[in-house]
Amino acid sequence: MSFERLLGPDEITRTIRRLAHEIIENNSGTGGLVLVGLLSRGYPLAVRLAAAIGEFEAERPPVGRLDIGLYRDDVTQRSAPAMIRPSEIPVSIDGATVVLVDDVLFTGRSIRAAMDALIDFGRPARVRLAVLVDRGHRELPIRPDFVGKNIPTALVQSVDVHLAELDGDDGVYVVSQEAAHA
Amino acid sequence: MLEVSNSDAISTATNLQWHAKDLLDTDTLTPEEIELVLTTAEAMHEVRSRPVGKVATLRGATVVTLFYEQSTRTRASFEVAAKALGADVVNLTASGSSVEKGESLIDTIRTLEAIGADVVVMRHGKSGAPYLAARHTSASVINGGDGTHAHPTQALLDLFTMRRHVGSLEGKKVVIVGDVLHSRVARSNLWTLMAAGASVTLCGPATLLPHTLAGQGEHGRCDVTTNFDKALEGADIVMALRIQKERQNSGLIPSLREYIRGYQLNARRLQIANPGALVMHPGPMNEGIEIAPDIAHGLGSVIEEQVTNGVAVRMALLYLITTARAR
Amino acid sequence: MTALLFRGGRVIDPLHGIDRVADVLIDGVVRQIGTGIDAPGARVVDVAGCIVVPGFVDLHTHLREPGYEQKGTIATETEAALRGGFTTICAMPNTSPAPDSASVLRSLLETIARDARIRVLPIGCVTRGRAGKELAELSELADAGCVAFSDDGSPVADARLMRNALAFTGAIGLPLSEHCDNPTLNGGGVMHEGRISERLGLSGQPTAAEVSAIARNIELAEATGAHLHIAHVTTARSVELVAEAKARGLHVTAEVTPSHLFLTEDAVFGTGREAAYDTNAKINPPLRTEADRKALLRGLEAGIINAIATDHAPHAIEDKLCEFDEAAFGISCIETAAATVFTLVARGELSLATALRALTSGPVEAFALRSRVPGIGALTPGVSADLVVVDPSLAWTVDTAAFASKGKNSPLNGVELTGQVRHVVFQGELAHSLELANA
Numbered sequence: 001m002s003f004e005r006l007l008g009p010d011e012i013t014r015t016i017r018r019l020a021h022e023i024i025e026n027n028s029g030t031g032g033l034v035l036v037g038l039l040s041r042g043y044p045l046a047v048r049l050a051a052a053i054g055e056f057e058a059e060r061p062p063v064g065r066l067d068i069g070l071y072r073d074d075v076t077q078r079s080a081p082a083m084i085r086p087s088e089i090p091v092s093i094d095g096a097t098v099v100l101v102d103d104v105l106f107t108g109r110s111i112r113a114a115m116d117a118l119i120d121f122g123r124p125a126r127v128r129l130a131v132l133v134d135r136g137h138r139e140l141p142i143r144p145d146f147v148g149k150n151i152p153t154a155l156v157q158s159v160d161v162h163l164a165e166l167d168g169d170d171g172v173y174v175v176s177q178e179a180a181h182a
Numbered sequence: 183m184l185e186v187s188n189s190d191a192i193s194t195a196t197n198l199q200w201h202a203k204d205l206l207d208t209d210t211l212t213p214e215e216i217e218l219v220l221t222t223a224e225a226m227h228e229v230r231s232r233p234v235g236k237v238a239t240l241r242g243a244t245v246v247t248l249f250y251e252q253s254t255r256t257r258a259s260f261e262v263a264a265k266a267l268g269a270d271v272v273n274l275t276a277s278g279s280s281v282e283k284g285e286s287l288i289d290t291i292r293t294l295e296a297i298g299a300d301v302v303v304m305r306h307g308k309s310g311a312p313y314l315a316a317r318h319t320s321a322s323v324i325n326g327g328d329g330t331h332a333h334p335t336q337a338l339l340d341l342f343t344m345r346r347h348v349g350s351l352e353g354k355k356v357v358i359v360g361d362v363l364h365s366r367v368a369r370s371n372l373w374t375l376m377a378a379g380a381s382v383t384l385c386g387p388a389t390l391l392p393h394t395l396a397g398q399g400e401h402g403r404c405d406v407t408t409n410f411d412k413a414l415e416g417a418d419i420v421m422a423l424r425i426q427k428e429r430q431n432s433g434l435i436p437s438l439r440e441y442i443r444g445y446q447l448n449a450r451r452l453q454i455a456n457p458g459a460l461v462m463h464p465g466p467m468n469e470g471i472e473i474a475p476d477i478a479h480g481l482g483s484v485i486e487e488q489v490t491n492g493v494a495v496r497m498a499l500l501y502l503i504t505t506a507r508a509r
Numbered sequence: 510m511t512a513l514l515f516r517g518g519r520v521i522d523p524l525h526g527i528d529r530v531a532d533v534l535i536d537g538v539v540r541q542i543g544t545g546i547d548a549p550g551a552r553v554v555d556v557a558g559c560i561v562v563p564g565f566v567d568l569h570t571h572l573r574e575p576g577y578e579q580k581g582t583i584a585t586e587t588e589a590a591l592r593g594g595f596t597t598i599c600a601m602p603n604t605s606p607a608p609d610s611a612s613v614l615r616s617l618l619e620t621i622a623r624d625a626r627i628r629v630l631p632i633g634c635v636t637r638g639r640a641g642k643e644l645a646e647l648s649e650l651a652d653a654g655c656v657a658f659s660d661d662g663s664p665v666a667d668a669r670l671m672r673n674a675l676a677f678t679g680a681i682g683l684p685l686s687e688h689c690d691n692p693t694l695n696g697g698g699v700m701h702e703g704r705i706s707e708r709l710g711l712s713g714q715p716t717a718a719e720v721s722a723i724a725r726n727i728e729l730a731e732a733t734g735a736h737l738h739i740a741h742v743t744t745a746r747s748v749e750l751v752a753e754a755k756a757r758g759l760h761v762t763a764e765v766t767p768s769h770l771f772l773t774e775d776a777v778f779g780t781g782r783e784a785a786y787d788t789n790a791k792i793n794p795p796l797r798t799e800a801d802r803k804a805l806l807r808g809l810e811a812g813i814i815n816a817i818a819t820d821h822a823p824h825a826i827e828d829k830l831c832e833f834d835e836a837a838f839g840i841s842c843i844e845t846a847a848a849t850v851f852t853l854v855a856r857g858e859l860s861l862a863t864a865l866r867a868l869t870s871g872p873v874e875a876f877a878l879r880s881r882v883p884g885i886g887a888l889t890p891g892v893s894a895d896l897v898v899v900d901p902s903l904a905w906t907v908d909t910a911a912f913a914s915k916g917k918n919s920p921l922n923g924v925e926l927t928g929q930v931r932h933v934v935f936q937g938e939l940a941h942s943l944e945l946a947n948a
Contacts, residue, residue, distance in 0.1 A: 071239070207784070
């Protein structure tokens with residue numbers, strides 16, 4: 001297996017700043033904004049985004065966390081279902097502009113599950129999607145509104161995002177299998 | 183809350199799984215499995231608190247409740263839990279079904295499997311009946327109470343309730359008082375509490391105590407005594423069990439008055455326990471007999487919460503068991 | 510009838526005190542025991558490494574016929590006994606009808622004559638219909654040929670009735686084999702009251718129920734001078750009471766089952782992590798604690814317990830395939846009895862001499878059978894004609910599906926035992942053999 005680091009800590013920080021600006025611009029400010037991060041790594045990202053937005057604007061938007069384990073479409077097929085943890089969105093999302101935040105956008109199934117979950121919390125006016133990395137290979141008609149970096153990958157590869165809050169370091173890695181021996 | 187807590191790190195790192203086909207008693211659960219149930223129940227508890235308190239995770243699964251004994255709360259609790267996960271529920275009682283006509287337990291279980299039951303929640307008057315059923319079906323069997331032997335979901339919801347209030351049970355003192363000898367709630371609680379490192383004291387009249395259960399477990403310990411006042415010293419949690427009037431008829435206790443004198447959980451006795459001690463009861467209560475009404479509804483009582491938590495814990499078990507079946 | 514020459518086995522006859530490597534010539538009866546026997550025309554069976562002993566005698570078997578043929582018949586259960594090395598068994602009277610009168614007994618004897626593969630000695634009821642209310646026709650039954658009296662699996666609960674019964678049986682001169690129990694103490698119990706019953710939430714049968722009944726019956730036997738035989742002793746305290754009664758010179762004998770020597774209450778729980786609620790381990794009186802088991806072995810070794818008696822109790826599958834409370838009591842064990850005893854010997858828990866005595870001369874003396882069947886339980890030349898060859902070190906795994914008995918209800922399925930019955934000679938003929946055709 002080979003690991004190739006594509007983004008380091010500084011690049012991630014800059015990317016987050018840019019995303020924050022884009023969100024603010026798109027929303028014409030922070031009014032009605034609620035950032036909701038998908039567990040696990042979407043949540044610390046959402047926290048960082050909110051902090052960055054708070055630096056540029058007077059107000060830091062509220063941040064929620066969403067566990068999508070109960071909404072997955074592959075609940076009965078996974079070899080090891082993820083542990084289900086409580087979700088928490090501290091404000092009402094009725095009429096709000098919810099920005100879903102995740103680290104890597106891939107098939108789009110997680111986002112589909114997240115939207116189902118969101119609807120159980122209320123009725124937002126609109127839902128946007130912000131991701132740190134888009135690695136392609138969509139299986140559902142899902143598109144991101146705010147993208148940190150587009151990283152085209154092969155299906156056999158995977159993209160690992162490390163965040164200091166959970167992994168100790170910041171980095172975006174592409175992981176490839178070694179070629180088989182002849 | 184903007185901090186990322188440690189529990190997120192832990193839950194991404196470990197990948198605990200549920201393996202067993204059935205849940206027959208808590209005595210075979212490892213501390214890790216118990217932890218898994220409680221954490222999942224925490225999430226289910228949060229789902230129940232949302233505007234829309236249900237999800238569609240178990241859509242397509244069929245849960246059958248097969249109750250040979252009457253029950254309001256346990257059966258309703260399972261039904262609500264199953265529906266909150268989007269499963270289909272079928273309720274069967276012994277009367278009015280072919281069971282009354284003498285169909286054997288094994289035949290009944292096989293019929294349920296043939297019509298597509300994924301999970302059978304069973305309550306039966308004979309100890310060991312769910313074990314027999316589980317051996318003869320590939321459906322998952324959850325024991326909703328068998329004879330005087332076990333009531334695992336009750337013990338887990340009791341533990342969930344305790345943890346929410348006192349945190350870790352390690353070293354805590356729990357007193358279980360009443361007709362312990364005939365209590366499946368007491369037995370199942372004993373296993374979970376000892377696995378959690380608690381010190382359990384079983385208390386009741388001499389004729390209603392299981393004397394061989396005292397001893398040292400791997401983690402916690404169990405003592406058996408007839409002296410309720412003494413047992414309450416240093417208690418963090420007191421659980422009162424229902425005393426059945428039939429016990430008086432079969433000569434096991436002289437009278438209910440004698441029982442109340444020695445073993446009723448009331449204000450005077452609660453004072454002996456640690457301040458803020460939790461008051462618990464699996465229900466239904468005989469207020470005025472094993473528990474005084476003011477204590478049942480007083481400050482330390484978490485009895486109603488036990489019922490609410492029951493739905494979340496049963497949702498967690500249905501989720502874990504059903505998703506394990508597919509693997 | 511071809512003569513049989515068993516060559517090179519270790520011949521052990523507890524009655525005559527024989528224990529040596531020798532050949533045994535059978536020609537209608539045991540003709541000769543010695544070395545270098547010349548027997549032209551005899552069929553030679555090489556039994557080097559095996560032991561050659563008198564055919565086993567069982568004081569306590571349930572044949573189920575008449576009335577419960579779905580559990581077993583005289584044909585199937587005597588075949589099972591034969592494979593277990595038993596050439597004589599005593600049939601308990603809990604059949605339907607129960608032999609409480611001579612006419613029922615005679616009818617039973619006819620079926621035995623027609624269907625039995627080995628010798629079956631009938632036991633008559635103590636009370637009419639075994640109901641414990643009125644005495645059965647005791648002297649009539651004795652004349653018709655019963656060897657003892659019993660109401661097994663029920664006790665004679667009424668003390669006054671028991672005293673009257675003992676007075677009669679004492680006068681007749683036959684043993685009363687009593688299932689010692691106190692029903693008011695035991696009511697509803699399904700296993701030993703103790704560690705496992707409390708864990709599993711099952712109603713228990715306390716030790717005191719058996720012990721208090723034994724004590725009562727010993728007093729009554731003393732008062733009447735009758736021969737009291739205590740069926741299936743199961744507790745340490747029971748052994749003490751029997752020892753004391755014998756020391757005082759009372760005519761008290763006792764038996765123990767191989768199941769109680771081999772298993773404990775833990776058999777109900779099973780060996781897995783999860784409780785098994787194994788109905789195959791449900792027996793009355795129940796399997797008790799390890800301390801009790803060890804006391805039974807010591808009691809047998811010391812001669813306080815006279816005999817091993819199987820209490821073979823076959824049941825139909827549906828009688829055991831149900832909730833533990835509902836399941837019938839009893840273990841189908843006559844095919845595994847000898848092997849469990851030999852396994853105990855192999856483990857060093859029982860001496861070979863005691864084991865063989867408890868299966869042959871012990872039971873014969875307890876029921877004074879020698880006057881009725883000359884040469885029984887021994888290898889008396891010119892008289893005895895029943896013999897069994899056992900390989901005491903052969904390991905084999907119990908497979909209840911292969912039982913000849915209709916009852917597959919054994920907690921030993923899949924268990925490895927040491928010691929196997931290889932050949933059985935009954936009345937001079939090779940009745941069962943694992944190796945030879947034309948058995």
